[in-house]
Amino acid sequence: MKTLDIFALILVIIGAVNWGLIGFFRFDLVAALFGEMSTFSRIVYALVGIAGLYSISFLGKNREVREEK
DSSP states (O other): OOOOHHHHHHHHHHHHHHHHHHHHOOOOOHHHHHHHTTHHHHHHHHHHHHHHHHHHHHHHHHHHHHOOO
């Protein structure tokens, strides 16, 4: 896996855990760590969103690998 793929997956996992905490416990981990809509928390949210969009490309990569075999 490329470094960018791994970084994107880590950010997507962070986002998923954060949304899970919000859904189950109404606890926003990013806001708790970096402040409610502070500059840094907004950067984290933006990076997680971009990583999610980038991760859509993994769907096509997985099909390409299967077709080559």
